[in-house]
Amino acid sequence: MPQDEPLTVRHQPWTAPLRRPRMSNDEDNRPGIALTSRYLVRDGSPVIPVSGEMHYSRVPRDRWAERLRQMRAGGVTVVASYVFWLHHVEHRGEPRFDGNLDVGAFVDACADAGLDIILRIGPWVHSESRNGGFPDWVQQAPVRHRTDDPAYLELVREWFGQLAAQVAGRELLGIQIENELYTEPGHILTLKRMAREAGLSAPLWTATAWDSAELPPEEVLPLYGGYGDGFWVDAEADWAPTFRDHYFFSHVWDDPGIGADVRRAQNIAAAQGGPRVPSDLFPPATCELAGGMGTAYHRRPRPSGLDTATVGHTKIGNGSAWQGYYMYAGGTNPHGDHGMQESHATGYPNDMQRLGYDFHAPLGEAGLASAAYELLRRQHAFLAAFGPALAEMPSTLPDQRPAGVEDTTTLRWALRSDGTSGFVFIAWHQPHFPLATYRGAQFRLSLDRGVVTFPSRPVDIPYGTLARWPVGIHGLSYATASALTVLPGAVPTLVLTAEEGIPVEVGVGPEVLDISPGLAPTRLETADGPLDLLVLDPAAAATAWVDGDRLLLSADELFWGPDGKVTARASGTPRVRVYDPAARTFTDLPLAPPPGPTGTATLDAVLVRPAATVPVEYGKHDGRQSAPSRATFAELAAVHRLDLPSWADDPGLDAHLDIAWVGDVAELHIDGKVATDRFWDGARWQINLRDAGYRPGSEVTLHILPLATVSAVHLPTDARDRLLSAEGQLLSIDDIQLIGRRTWHEAA
CATH class of the missing domain: 3.20.20.80 (Glycosidases)
Structure with missing residues (x-):
């Protein structure tokens, strides 16, 4: 099918009637829990x-x-x-x-x-x-x-x-x-x-x-x-x-x-x-x-x-x-x-x-x-x-589907719908073999209530797009932005997140609206009544947290318990904004500051003992390379001492090491005992000091075994390229950061 023609799907209803198995219904009952052939039920709701x-x-x-x-x-x-x-x-x-x-x-x-x-x-x-x-x-x-x-x-x-x-x-x-x-x-x-x-x-x-x-x-x-x-x-x-x-x-x-x-x-x-x-x-x-x-x-x-x-x-x-x-x-x-x-x-x-x-x-x-x-x-x-609505929606695959796992040109998408409303799912990403931008996507959905074609103008789908576009949800005919949540209120707020490089278009009855993402909602009059539509741009969406009926924005880590009180953890001063549906705006959430400063430091790795020359491999089993024995590692690995600042053992400061290193195998030792280990794959290595057993006055050493440049171990492409650029064997400590984070609590 030429890409300038709509991508089509015809909603398929459930192929079998709803059934209730014995499990959780006739045996091992627990109040509020029931299993059906389509979904789990909690307190009467899917x-x-x-x-x-x-x-x-x-x-x-x-x-x-x-x-x-x-x-x-x-x-x-x-x-x-x-x-x-x-x-x-x-x-x-x-x-x-x-x-x-x-x-x-x-x-x-x-x-x-x-x-x-x-x-x-x-x-x-x-x-x-x-x-x-x-x-x-x-x-x-x-x-x-x-x-x-x-x-x-x-x-x-x-x-x-x-x-x-x-x-x-x-x-x-x-x-x-x-x-x-x-x-x-x-x-x-x-x-x-x-x-x-x-x-x-x-x-x-x-x-x-x-x-x-x-x-x-x-x-x-x-x-x-x-x-x-x-x-x-x-x-x-x-x-x-x-x-x-x-x-x-x-x-x-x-x-x-x-x-x-x-x-x-x-x-x-x-x-x-x-x-x-x-x-x-x-x-x-x-x-x-x-x-x-x-x-x-x-x-x-x-x-x-x-x-x-x-x-x-x-x-x-x-x-x-x-x-x-x-x-x-x-x-x-x-x-x-x-x-x-x-x-x-x-x-x-x-x-x-x-x-x-x-x-x-x-x-x-x-x-x-x-x-x-x-x-x-x-x-x-x-x-x-x-979820309660989605659970009632069977999945339907489109009329034109990829020919196989090597098909990199046919758009990958599916529909979940109950015949009246639903969501279009798009997945245009895979590792190892990047996909080209899909040009000119427009969708034609044959639902029980009629045909829905959207957007009004075909759009390009950039590589890396994951989308869940609503159709017939909260009075909207469709939207080309992903559904995130709904905030209750006298006027409900439907929160969507925009996809990078895809314009946001919303259908409201016969009307087609172009929406600019931002932090202020757009008031719409739909067949279901008034609706505030809040569309976050990709940058804001990356900072979005949903706590029940609250929408929060923060680049720092947030978490909460059953009481809903927010905790922020940060190496600096966190900022948390919460959306007020009645005021239709974001306001800063007050946080009680913890005692003491946070800390970040760049550490030097003091060489205690250089690495020896390593072999190409340490043996094989079932055709696969074996890791070095503990004795071999101890004999051949380089040893570096890490001198930590005094604030590293501050009990109110949760400190971790963030290590950029290259080599083969590494161990972190605390007072001579191995705390944890890692095989190198090109990723930074993060170690929580308290969990590793660090205490005031502890000696911390980093032990790294080089990797022979002709080693046949499988590495990600960027790590393999770095290995091949070395001479003989590869070992380096590029950067070590000590990062301390404190915990801030939502003010009463």
């Missing part, structure tokens, strides 16, 4: 939950409340967490539930933050944890693991009993059984029965469904995933179709690429025709959309914030009834007797970082927000405001 993965055992306990508030401010409504058998019972007969292993206290902390929780109890969970989360004594037991072998079930029964005692009397929204188990539906059912017998209960029971996993019918809600890149493929592998798929709109939810390396290493048989698409009994839901991506030694993807946001955006357009991100908040592995991470030593195909589990997540290992956090925050505000 909702589209947003779940974010945070592992309590990888985050200091004194950070839980703060991290949960950050997640809530990012639009997360449900916390998901693996429960690592390995972390809790490293030695049989010595279960630990103290400190940041106190799972009961974590469930309470989620409730205090106004968040639901799903525990992913395994018993095999993976998450790049040693033995997939089995303690060594379980891994070495003479049993047939992950089957109904009575000897194995007896070990699991012991563990489930220990776990159930810790969460007794607490409300869980969901429980995931096992993880990436493909051909044992009977075993999944056995584990569910055992968990219930132990006293674990939740209205939702879930299981991962990717790679056509065979699941017990009606017993578990199938959950899907989607990663736009992955560390688990070979270093020399191209950008795989299973990754590329997620930058297109589709009604196939299965991803056969997730966990493929584990299946290959363990000779796990392929499933036989499991749920590639959701059944008529359950809605399409995810638990592992890419919140980022982990880093293996041999392959080091570095997704951008826009990469991450595009995957989430396409799933909403595909008809998602539940957005679940892995990871949403990164962390740090416990040390353990033999390490807690998967590695070549455990038979895993990929050597992982021993401690650091940043995952390039929206909230990284140091608790700092990434670019993905801001972009996803806007998507989640949209779901909070429009």
Whole structure:
């Protein structure tokens, strides 16, 4: 179809009647919760939950409340967490539930933050944890693991009993059984029965469904995933179709690429025709959309914030009834007797970082927000405001669709509509292979109420555009700006965000209006009554936060608890503006200043010991390069001392290091103990000093291993270019910033 003709779609209604499965309705009831074949119901209204993965055992306990508030401010409504058998019972007969292993206290902390929780109890969970989360004594037991072998079930029964005692009397929204188990539906059912017998209960029971996993019918809600890149493929592998798929709109939810390396290493048989698409009994839901991506030694993807946001955006357009991100908040592995991470030593195909589990997540290992956090925050505000209506809208794909994952010319878009109103979703972004500007886009939607053609003049869609344009919403025929939220009032305020390079056009009945984005609303008279239309420009949209019925603008980090009181964290003096719908303007939100100044300093790295010459590689396993052993790293790495200013240990100042470095592997040591580590991928490395164990007078050293210029590890393009420009081996510390932030609270 020539691009100068409209892009067409004909709304398709639901193909099956609304059904109510047994789960949460006839069994495991919880007041206010009900599941249908299309969506989850909360207190009588459809909702589209947003779940974010945070592992309590990888985050200091004194950070839980703060991290949960950050997640809530990012639009997360449900916390998901693996429960690592390995972390809790490293030695049989010595279960630990103290400190940041106190799972009961974590469930309470989620409730205090106004968040639901799903525990992913395994018993095999993976998450790049040693033995997939089995303690060594379980891994070495003479049993047939992950089957109904009575000897194995007896070990699991012991563990489930220990776990159930810790969460007794607490409300869980969901429980995931096992993880990436493909051909044992009977075993999944056995584990569910055992968990219930132990006293674990939740209205939702879930299981991962990717790679056509065979699941017990009606017993578990199938959950899907989607990663736009992955560390688990070979270093020399191209950008795989299973990754590329997620930058297109589709009604196939299965991803056969997730966990493929584990299946290959363990000779796990392929499933036989499991749920590639959701059944008529359950809605399409995810638990592992890419919140980022982990880093293996041999392959080091570095997704951008826009990469991450595009995957989430396409799933909403595909008809998602539940957005679940892995990871949403990164962390740090416990040390353990033999390490807690998967590695070549455990038979895993990929050597992982021993401690650091940043995952390039929206909230990284140091608790700092990434670019993905801001972009996803806007998507989640949209779901909070429009989710009840959107949940009733099936997804329809357009008449002209891309021919395959290598099609870079056909516009990628979809419609969600109930036949009267809806949203057009556009995703014109992918990593690695940039797309050209799409020229002359105009849309013709055939709805039950008639045909809607917009905009009045075709527009160009720049590369990098993610859009969710409303149609028939709040009295508007359409708008070429993305829906964000609605603020209540005598005259409601519909808040939209403009796309970079796309003019904002709004249809109101037969009238077509050109709107200039800004901080002042436009009063419209619609068929539904008066409406204030507030269209934020891209710069203002990047600073937008939605707290219930409040719209806030701030370039600094904001978060809040159930009381709604705003907290700002900044290295300077934050400015927070709040929109007043009655006054139709933004005003400054008063903040109470904390005691003491903030601080920022550039640090010098004092060379203590130079690096030695490194080899091209440190061995291989399953054809993939191995990371250096701890002894080899200690022998060959350069050592630098970091002298920190006195204010670094100010208890009221949350200080972190921001390090630009190049090399291969790095470790930060506090008083001679490894606090965290990193494989170089070109990204800056952020480390929270308090979380790393820094105390007044601590010695801080940075240890960096060079990378041989002929190394075959896979790096992002810019990092690879820098490596190739070096002679022999690459090691540099480009810049180290020490940044202290203080917390400001909304004045009473």
